[in-house]
Amino acid sequence: MYIDNYLSLRYSKESLPLLGKLLVDGKYQSLWDYDTTVLPRKVRKWRKKAKAFSRLYIRPLAPVVDNNPYDFDPQPLIKEATRWGFQTIIMPFPFGSAALMPYLRSTTLQVAVIAEEFATECGGLALLLLAHHLGVAPLLLSGHIPTWLKFLLPMYIKGAWFAKPTTMAFAITEPEAGSDVEDSIGAKDAHIQVTATPVNGGYLLNGTKVFISDGAIADQVTVFAKIKGEEVDSWTCFLVKKCMKGFSAGRREKKMGQRAADASELIFDNVFVPRRNIVGKLRGGWALNQNVLNYSRPVVAAMALGHARGAFERALHFCNHNYYMGKKLIDYKEIQYELADMLIKLESVRMTIWRSCAHFRACQSLSSIAKVYASDMAVEICKQAMAIMGDAGIYHEYGVEKALRDARLTQIYEGTNQINRYAIIEHQYTTDVAIDTI
Amino acid sequence: MDTLSQATIAEFEQLTANFCKKSLLHYIDEHHPDGNFTLLPSLVDEACAIGIIAKANASAPGYDYGVWGKQTIDSNDAIQSSLIMLATLAKTCASFAFLVHIQGIAANILIRNNMETDYHYPLLILYDGLFPPYYSLLCNPSRIPINYTMENNYLIHTSMGYGYNPQYAIVFLPESTGWQCIYFNNTDTILLQTIKTHGIRGLTYRARFNSKITHSMSADTHTIEMLLAYFWLGLAAIATGVAHSAYQKAIEYTGERYQRGGLIKNIESVQMLLGNAKANIEASKRALVTFELVDSSAVLKHAAQTRLTATTLCSQAVTDCLQVFGGYGYMEDFGIEKKFRDCNTLLSIGGSPFFMKQYIAQMEMEE
Structure with missing residues (x-):
């Protein structure tokens, strides 16, 4: 369709003088490659590595696990991801594998970049690997060096040197408190039921958490509980180990998408947690929770972007390999128009996410903007991909409908998109939003 | 051409609603979110016996006024009756409604060709x-x-x-x-x-x-056009039924679920979602109600417009309703995720919005 003729970009460049040739771009390379070049060198390396990993290990597993998630053993994949350094990327050396210099400019960019690559191949397996970082984040944000030395250092050494992964999960959601614990306005009246009762040497945890990603497979869980007799401002983060007496995983939810990662109920029945397992300060849980969400939302946005990119790539492959009336689908102008529209959205989402990651500290409003925009666009792009494929769009075998199922969850978790809109205004209320322009 | 009064159409709707309440409701349970297929033969028999499903057999109860029965060939009222029955079935189960729809179209083809069969499927x-x-x-x-x-x-x-x-x-x-x-x-x-x-x-x-x-x-081309028109209209009706039931479920849920110290029905963002869903569903219903049999090429264009409008609006309505449920909406237990999947399938099957738009434009150019 597009012939590389004398009017094309490449050849028209040849007629320019030397300096002109240097100033114009005559290359034909993918947008993925263009985007990669704007990243810091070490992050570029992680992006390429994540792409290679996801093609090698995630792609073949994706359809199998989506069809039958309950017989899937995630440990080999987690072990491999740990060996490649992905499970410790939330911190730089000596606590993790993240590259130091880019990390000092942006704590979340490296995780966001690998999240997109993983989620392009499979939403469920991406969540399985990335939910671990959510569990680790309270340890990091506690800012307590002894905590880092006690928990993060051994985790990194075990993983990096002995390829023995420690999987973590993050437990805030409760049956009666979903959105409430992700929003500072709702939290005041939240019906929080998991309580910590002070006893000699520590606390007894009681109650139930629900929808906990990786809850059933995690070795350690960062659990948030209020002190008995007090309100949500007493929320405290506790590190609970799988082996602790009274702690168990209950029902595993049957989800529409992202099925490879479990969403489990966690039951705390008089679980004794020693005082040394408090993460951060006593009654410092709410601040940790809010900031963990601010850190994780750009990553969820990157996952949404990955789902959408996966749908786009599969639809593109379909259009390149299927004919209609003797002509490849890709050669129809209307298909090209739709594909271009999807690419515009993909690029704008990626730029929004990378922009939101361009700070050392996660910014609440930018994180929420990225999350809401990326997840809404992802659902739209997946629907567009299904639409250009016609009936084939709804077949499991092409994987596009799976991308839609996966993407739909990104509009819900890490605070629904409605809650995130409140978070944007809450953060900006006394600054830009309130500027008197008259 | 027989005509049906509004009262008779309402009777058909009630008949279908009773069937849903008495029998079809058991088709979906927690172990079979997409329907218990072992129950399907008895349900189809029952729907045939009470005249919901059209059969290409003059002695069958649904021959004339079942979904896409003989009278739909030239009666607007009979078409409206079929659409209402499909939407009513879809409120309980879109898959069953789709099966009835397919059986109706097959029966209609045979009836048009003066053929008879006792077969169901x-x-x-x-x-x-x-x-x-x-x-x-x-x-x-x-x-x-x-x-x-x-x-x-x-x-x-x-x-x-x-x-x-x-x-x-x-x-x-x-x-x-x-x-x-x-x-x-x-x-x-x-x-x-x-x-x-x-x-x-x-x-x-x-x-x-x-x-x-x-x-x-x-x-002939007219027959093909009419069958495609029925096919698309049926999809629109099923989508409308699915969205309607998703909305009902969401409304019920908002009266039970507490967040922010009160029922979520009092939360503004939830009200916005429900308001949007309601407006979309009503617009979709109106698109269906205004469908009329006119000359053949215009019928198909009208059906395409109705289908495009209704399925797109209903798909948006169901996604809004799912959002009201938060995390619970994503789990199989509440049945909303099935409605989301069903509605998106109805959006794409047999001509996705992308192609529908082109089709409508081409028809406009022809004129």
Whole structure:
């Protein structure tokens, strides 16, 4: 369709003088490659590595696990991801594998970049690997060096040197408190039921958490509980180990998408947690929770972007390999128009996410903007991909409908998109939003 | 042409609602979020016996006024009645409504050709090359590339079709002289492979024919157009029913779920979602109600517009309703995720919005 003729970009460049040739771009390379070049060198390396990993290990597993998630053993994949350094990327050396210099400019960019690559191949397996970082984040944000030395250092050494992964999960959601614990306005009246009762040497945890990603497979869980007799401002983060007496995983939810990662109920029945397992300060849980969400939302946005990119790539492959009336689908102008529209959205989402990651500290409003925009666009792009494929769009075998199922969850978790809109205004209320322009 | 009063149409709606309440409700349970297929034969028998499903048999209760029964050929009222029955069924289960819809279309084809059958379960194949359904191809099927062979009254062909455990098959094929409609009353020689789909699961097959043709009849463009129009309208009606029930569920949920110290029905963002869903559903219903039989080419354009509007709006409505449930909406237990999948499937099946828009534009250009 597009012939590389004398009017094309490449050849028209040849007629320019030397300096002109240097100033114009005559290359034909993918947008993925263009985007990669704007990243810091070490992050570029992680992006390429994540792409290679996801093609090698995630792609073949994706359809199998989506069809039958309950017989899937995630440990080999987690072990491999740990060996490649992905499970410790939330911190730089000596606590993790993240590259130091880019990390000092942006704590979340490296995780966001690998999240997109993983989620392009499979939403469920991406969540399985990335939910671990959510569990680790309270340890990091506690800012307590002894905590880092006690928990993060051994985790990194075990993983990096002995390829023995420690999987973590993050437990805030409760049956009666979903959105409430992700929003500072709702939290005041939240019906929080998991309580910590002070006893000699520590606390007894009681109650139930629900929808906990990786809850059933995690070795350690960062659990948030209020002190008995007090309100949500007493929320405290506790590190609970799988082996602790009274702690168990209950029902595993049957989800529409992202099925490879479990969403489990966690039951705390008089679980004794020693005082040394408090993460951060006593009654410092709410601040940790809010900031963990601010850190994780750009990553969820990157996952949404990955789902959408996966749908786009599969639809593109379909259009390149299927004919209609003797002509490849890709050669129809209307298909090209739709594909271009999807690419515009993909690029704008990626730029929004990378922009939101361009700070050392996660910014609440930018994180929420990225999350809401990326997840809404992802659902739209997946629907567009299904639409250009016609009936084939709804077949499991092409994987596009799976991308839609996966993407739909990104509009819900890490605070629904409605809650995130409140978070944007809450953060900006006394600054830009309130500027008197008259 | 018989006409139906509004009261009679309401009676059909009530009949269908009673069937849903008494029998169809048990078809979906926590172990079978997409329907318990072992119950399907008895449900189909019952729906045939009370006249919801049309059958190509003059003595069958649904022959005249079942979904796409004989009267729908030239009566607007009968079409409205079919649409209402489909929407009512879809409030309980979109898959069952889709099956009734497919059976109705198959029966309608046979009735139009003065054929009778006692069989229940058809396999309906609308030739793959017809999709996207460009208008020029509908009128000139000779332009469609042929991917079947027909010799000595045998058909060798692979295609995608809709149905459930089919007992007979109806296949539309393009020929140099026009459309041909082929009927098989023996499906033993058809290899069927279920295709896993996003929603409306278990009713889509890849069928491989190496079969003797029972009967062959030519189908004029008008017939094909009418059948496509029924097909699209039915999808719109089912989507409207699905969205309506999703909305009802969401409303119930907002009266039970507490967040922010009160029921979520008092939260502004939840009200916005529900308001948007309600407006979309009402617009979709109105699009269906205003459908009228006019001259043949305009019928298909009108049906395409109705389908595009209704399925797009309903898909948005269901996604809004799912959002009201938060994390619970994403789990199979509440049944909302199924409605989301079903509605998105109805949006794409047999001509996605992308192709519908082009089709409508082409029809406009023709005029």
